[in-house]
Amino acid sequence: MTTPSDPISLLRSRNYLALLLLAAVIGIPVSAVAYFFLALVSKLQAWVFTDLPKAVGFESEPLWWPLLPLLLAGVLVSLAIRHLPGRGGQSPADGFKAGEGPPPLTALPGILLAATATLGLGAVLGPEGPVFALGAGLGVLAIRLLRPDAPASSQSVVGAAGSFAAASTLLGSPLTGAFLLMEISGLGGAMLGLVLVPGLLAAGIGSLIFTGLDAWTGLGTFSLTIPDLPPAGNPTGAGFLWAVAIGVMAVPLGTAIRWLGLLLRAHVERRLLLVTPVVALAIAGLAIAYAAATGKHSSDVLFSGQSGLGPLIADHDSYAVGTLLLLIACKGLAYGASLSAFRGGPTFPAMFLGAAGGIALSHLPGLPLIAGVAMGIGAMTVVILRLPLTSVLLPTLLLGTDGLAVMPLVIVAVTVAYVASARFAPTPAHDSRSESSGVGDAQPLATGDRGDARRP
Structure with a gap:
């Protein structure tokens, strides 16, 4: 070499x-x-x-x-x-x-x-x-x-x-x-x-x-594919219009989450031992508030959402639009707070939020459920990660044959979100301590949540 x-x-x-x-x-x-x-x-x-x-x-x-x-x-x-x-x-x-x-x-x-x-x-x-x-x-x-x-x-x-x-x-x-x-x-x-x-x-x-x-x-294997999904159908003209709209709507949400993480991190690092537990309690408070208000489980807000994606889509009829909006708000805030103080990957919470947003929007005319979920996942992921190819691939991996059927819509949503978010992407502050530690940042992507308390 x-x-x-x-x-x-x-x-x-x-x-x-x-x-x-x-x-x-x-x-x-x-x-x-x-x-x-x-x-x-x-x-x-x-x-x-x-x-x-x-x-x-x-x-x-x-x-x-x-x-x-x-x-x-x-x-x-x-x-x-x-x-x-x-x-x-x-x-x-x-x-x-x-x-x-x-x-x-x-x-x-x-x-x-x-x-x-x-x-x-x-x-x-x-x-x-x-x-x-x-x-x-x-x-x-x-x-x-x-x-x-x-x-x-x-x-x-x-x-x-x-x-x-x-x-x-x-x-x-x-x-x-x-x-x-x-x-x-x-x-x-x-x-x-x-x-x-x-x-x-x-x-x-x-x-x-x-x-x-x-x-x-007997612990099982790790797979992202969600089984037993309803048919996605073929892309339609209305679907392509929704792809543009979802790509645009993902930008302010994803950008706000990233900005929140960077803003809070500056304060966390000044008093690390004191502020990190406070941030943790705030995350718990958001989960408790959501559970108390909706009767749903706190695990909807906690954890990455990887194992929660399947149940969320399968049980979408049990989530009212108001519940989904509250879930997006609470998990989005908890996600931004976690970015600021904890150590993990940024991918799966973005996917979960995109899926929840797609389910909420699917109550409107012209947007089938699976298409909304796929476009929401792709658009939110690309806003957070800035990786367009991966953001197109992940919904396909999750949704199997349904993901292949709606891939053209996902490509449009990801492209729109990627281009639009470039204007608003926050620039991370220079951190000499992280640089001097030599810790590599090339750490690519999923696990168990306690929704993730299932077999891996």
Whole structure:
């Protein structure tokens, strides 16, 4: 990996073949670690929010219960950020950024602690950021153990392969991770293929491993596809008009959430140990207010929303428009607050909010339910992530054949939202501490919520 100026010669070299073999070997342990981490988070959510209330004498989770785990999450995450190397990983308020390498090995314990507390105790973030960081860090650790003299370029490629393997475990699809990492990496041309191939190999080998782990452990596999959806139908002229409208409407909501995260983060970082628990209690308060006002469960507001997407769509008839609007308001505020103080991925809460908005709009003429959900997911995701290809792919992955049917509408909604949001995208403040920590920001995408307390 010492002659990147000549990709063809590099592809034919023995060093590249050795790198492919190393990527295949690394895919096995990285996928196993990612699998058990995601399963741990799912089990922790179920224990904290379902089993523990019953164990202490309640018939079910009390209305005020989210205050306790979220307060604990605020304390643990603030301590990890303040006292452990790497500041707990990347701040999700910055989104995904190109050109960053794997995190230093000393940062992995802090990333693991902050992510477990964030995801397992109810903050409104997903697992993609920490899972990809852990995958990249473990990939670098493996190559240093197997080849201590490996050049920095090889370590970067193997770190990317570790992220690929983690993505395959998380998304249940190596190709989805490839699209995400391709956009995040900022690579292009012939070098893009040279970097993607080791990652695809690691992800493919890793997928065999976590499929086998499903059979051995009975914990299930991770898949984003939502089953038993109603037919989407064919795109219509009204549907294309709705695609433009949804693309426009997603911009102020997504931009406001990002601005809220960046604005609050500036205050959180001044008094980290004090303010982070306060932010956590505010998130719990939003979940409690929503549950008290609607009679729905607080898990609609808490967690990333990944596992809640299927039930939300399946039970859409039980959500009045007013309930959906209150859900969008409460989860949107909780999401922005989580971006400011916690550690996790920014993707799945945006998808959940887009789906809720699409369901609400589907009560209006000319917008079928599945089309509204798909366009809402794509538009909100691109406003938050600024990754248009991934934002088109994710609704298709979630909705299966229905997603393919409405893909033209999703493309229009994503394009409109992407172009319109470019005028309003907030610029993250320069953070020298995060930069000096060496924590990589290239941490691509999903897990369990306690809606996520189902099998992974």
